[in-house]
Amino acid sequence: METGRPPSESGRASSLSNTGQLLLALFLLNSALVFHNRWPTAGVRWVPELSLDLVILLGGLVLLATWRPLGRGVRGMVLVLYLILILGRYLDVTAPALLGRPIDLYWEIRHFPRVVAMFLDGVPGWQILVGSLALLALVGVLVAVARWALGTVTAALAHPAGRRRLGALSLVLLALYGAGRLNPHWPTEHWFALSVGAMLAGQAQSALAATVLNDPRRFAAEPPLPESDLGRLAGGDVFVIFLESYGALVLDDPAFADPLADDFTTLQRKLDAAGWRVVSARVESSTFGGGSWLAHASLLAGARIADPADYQSLLTSNRSTLVARFAAAGYRTLALKPGLKYPWPEGWFYGFDQILDARRLDYRGPIYGWWAIPDQFSLYWLHQTAVAPADRAPLFVIFPTIVSHAPFTPVPPYHADWSVFDDWLAATEASDVMELNRRLHGRELAEAFIRAMRYNLQMLGGYLRQYAPDNALLVVLGDHQPPAAVGGREISWQVPVHLFARDPALIEAGLAVGFQTGLRPGPTAVGGIEDLGPWLLRLLDSQQPPPATFLPVAATTAGLVTPTAVSPLTQ
Structure with a gap:
């Protein structure tokens, strides 16, 4: 053919x-x-x-x-x-x-x-x-x-x-x-x-x-947390509040700093009128965009926990933590963790007297997305059940917030009258009101993050003005920068840290080591997040003079006064 x-x-x-x-x-x-x-x-x-x-x-x-x-x-x-x-x-x-x-x-x-x-x-x-x-x-x-x-x-x-x-x-x-x-x-x-x-x-x-190459003795070479009688607190409560995703981005990036400027100014003005003083600094977080537990562990252990391998090594060590130091001084130690929905076997390592998770809070109000529980309710619940009672031991409280956790929506309304939560505390069954998440992208995600930060500032100011004990010390800091989907990845790993107190001596001690008056910290970090816990113990020890530096003397003589700001992403 x-x-x-x-x-x-x-x-x-x-x-x-x-x-x-x-x-x-x-x-x-x-x-x-x-x-x-x-x-x-x-x-x-x-x-x-x-x-x-x-x-x-x-x-x-x-x-x-x-x-x-x-x-x-x-x-x-x-x-x-x-x-x-x-x-x-x-x-x-x-x-x-x-x-x-x-x-x-x-x-x-x-x-x-x-x-x-x-x-x-x-x-x-x-x-x-x-x-x-x-x-x-x-x-x-x-x-x-x-x-x-x-x-x-x-x-x-x-x-x-x-x-x-x-x-x-x-x-x-x-x-x-x-x-x-x-x-x-x-x-x-x-x-x-x-x-x-x-x-x-x-x-x-x-x-x-x-696994195979893991060294369980990794923390044996780390210097232990300093001993402290916490005498400068005079029996005052200590609250360590981690504002989820509260990074230096909110101070440095005009896209976030400008919309929140009035909120910071309002908070400062109202706290001044209420007699609270505040000093602020920056510290380098050990994580970025997530992995909050690494930042929490770094502060509590006084050692840099930068990845899950470090975290596992810490949990298998016998290292004493900030929780143990406060417990030894007669404090009742509480972990307020409304975002904890699953068993937390790591809790035994820290030795909290009580872990107040979502089940323990027994929240019966409107459900707000995956995280469900408004942080304002959690803080009010803590106050009513643990802070307000008389004849109690002083409290050491760790509170990681959840409203500003990804996906940053829905954000519950802030209630100026906190007693609205009394009805929710007394409810016999959960409310059937459900606020659904919306899928957010780009600028919408950034705007939701700003709304969540605004809620955090309102809640913090309201608690300080209306409920916080006069002799309390509040350490409020970020755990890490928000995910890069919010503000980009080519930014520092710095987070703000604020000290709120009425005692002028505590405020002056912060100023002496690089903290700045007010809610705006200086441009450089005073140290790592792992250095904050040891500094607090030295600051609060009545047997020693207030520390002259944020970092221990051994670290400053080794040239570590200013920690590196280089992240693994830029190396």
Whole structure:
């Protein structure tokens, strides 16, 4: 049968078609490993870069195909490997963009179900169903495209000419990458995206460091917390209030500082009128965008807890904490944790006399999103049940707030008349009022964060003016900067810390070590968050003169007066 086309033209057309398919396959495979995050969303955008991982994979497949044909089992393994690389790339560009820090899969994957539950709370079931089906469809398309593209490449590798071309391409690209690495004047290294394989190797190294290579004696070399009789408190209560996501961003970035300026001014004016004095400083947090428990542990242990491996090492140590120091001085120690919905086995390590979690609060008012309980209610509940009673021991209270936790919505209204909560305390059944979360992105997310910060300031001012004991010392600080989806990732790890007291001696002691009068701290950090607890113990010890420096003498003589502000993201 005649085809109407000479054999040479038919073969040339087939060759061009095969070459076109191969180029398209390589383009798709490369694109799947070089995309970047579309900040401040979880989406991605294409970037014209080359994938070093693809180049290495091609070279390996060329060598393997030269040795033996690529069977179905090998092709299946390559497909699975490539899908892992795609997922790794997505995590590698999305987590730092939204959180402001790299992700540690070994530690953080266990929190994934709860994070998903938090963001899906209040979302209608039909939206979850549609979203799940869309996600499954996307994954299906991704798998199909990857299978076709890899199949096209392996088909080309079945022929000597294909192996020669792909092998030469791999060698040329590797040479360009290597030349750029060796010669800083050559820009070729910057043509390539960061390697996903290197990121996965780092994840494996982190997992080994947390398990096989973990050193349980890590805290044996850390100096212990100083002893203190806490005599300068004269039996006054101490409240350590962590304002969730309260970072220096609210002071430094006009997008946040300007909308909150009047709130800070109003709070300062009302506290002055009520006889409260305040001094403020900055400290370097041990975490960014999340991982609040690392900041809490750093302050309580007086040691820098910068990752979950440090945290686990701390829990298996016999290190004494701030809680133990206050308990030894006769204080009743309380952890007010309205955001705690699950068992907290770590609580035994700190040795609190009582952990007041969501179950213990027995909140029966309107439900506000995933976190449910307004911080104002929690603080009022604490006051009515633990602070107001007479003939009690002095209190040491740790209170991490939750309203300003991601996703920052819904924000409950602030009630100037706190007694409105009496009805909720006396309720016999939970209210059926439900305020649903809305999915927020970009500027909406930043505006919700500002509203949550405004609520925090109103609650703090109201408690100080109406309820706080006159002899109390309140240490109010942030745990970390908000996630990078709110204010970006190229910012410091600093958080504000405020000391509120009526005792002039405590205020003057803060001024002596770098705190500034009022609610606005100076531009530099006085130390790390781990230094705050030891400084408080030295400050409150009546057997010693007030400390002249924020850091211990040993640290200042070693040149550590100003801590580094460099985060792992910029190293």
